[in-house]
Amino acid sequence: MEKDKKVTALYCRLSKDDGSNSESLSIRTQKAMLMEYATRNGFGNCQYYVDDGYSGTNSDRPAFQELLDDIRDGKVATVITKDQSRLGRNHIETGTYMEIFFPEHGVRYIAINDGYDSNEQSQMDIAPFRNIINEMYAKDTSRKIKSALRTRKKSGKYISSNAPFGYQKDPADHNHLV
Template identity: 55%
Template sequence: MIEDIEAGKINCVVTKDLSRLGRNYILTGQYTELYFPSRNVRYIAINDGVDSAKGESEIAPFKNIINEWVARDTSRKVKSAMKVKFADGAHYAAYAPLGYRKHPGIKGKLLIDEDTRWIIEKIFDLAYHGMGAAKITKTLIEEQVPTPAWLNFQRYGTFAHIFEGQPESKRYFGTIAQVKKLLKDEVYIGNSLHNKQSTVSFKSKKKVRKPKANGIV
């Protein structure tokens, strides 16, 4: 949208209310009070009765502050609820780890996946008998053992973009890093690890790694 405004393609921005434009009151204010006027862009927030063509809204800055407070409070409550679930060992992710599947009726609960458990058992068996990650990877490649991404694509149709136009070898384990990651994953000794990373704040989606001491096991 900003690119189109700079190109002169947009002269009016309409949102349902001010919170749809943004919940960071500083940035939202910069757009409504500085950026849009400097580009001759009319701004309308329907439910809040804001229309820059009718002059500045004295209540808008206060509504922006309230919108940010609501976002901050919601973020705090969500994090608190998730910590309780993590403490109970619940697993929340887009996909279950390789060798597991999500319980169809209980959120956060994992079950052993009888269709893929053999892959995990094979990797750990090879390691137990003295193979390093490099040799294990070579064995998996030779035996064309499928990767988690390929299995998910086969089951759910996801990750199609990863395999489009790629050679068949893309479907199988091909890196030492993949094997090392599985061998180090505590989920395979029954542990559920959480709080390994978080966002900088509710205002930023940037991920940051957290000290292991702050994790929940």
């Protein structure tokens, strides 16, 4: 496949869906940011790959797997994300994609907000540390959410998003059933 016909992959990911049936606001914002960057920097033939509601702690995400397949098939020239954490939050997996998989397939990787471009060797030094921090952030957030839920349960608060059949959430206190 000719280089100018190859795709510029604009990858978006959001770990928690906002509950709407349509695309989340964060995904729309990521799409706009990525397209603006691609246009401003002369990247053409852009294609979105979007995982809305998928954790970055593993790579088992439908659009990400499609992206990897397209890379293996030689269809992708460049992958652009908002930042490295959108690519993934598992530092070993993310580092493997950035340092081994993408280069082996001749794919350039850009993380806009992190100022990372695989064509710039000076950027390579800090990238592994960012990946470790991104993973630590995901683990810390998970721990905090579990702790908050445990505290709410112990104090007798109802924590489910929906009331069971025959009950409704108290309009004055959504953690109480009536």
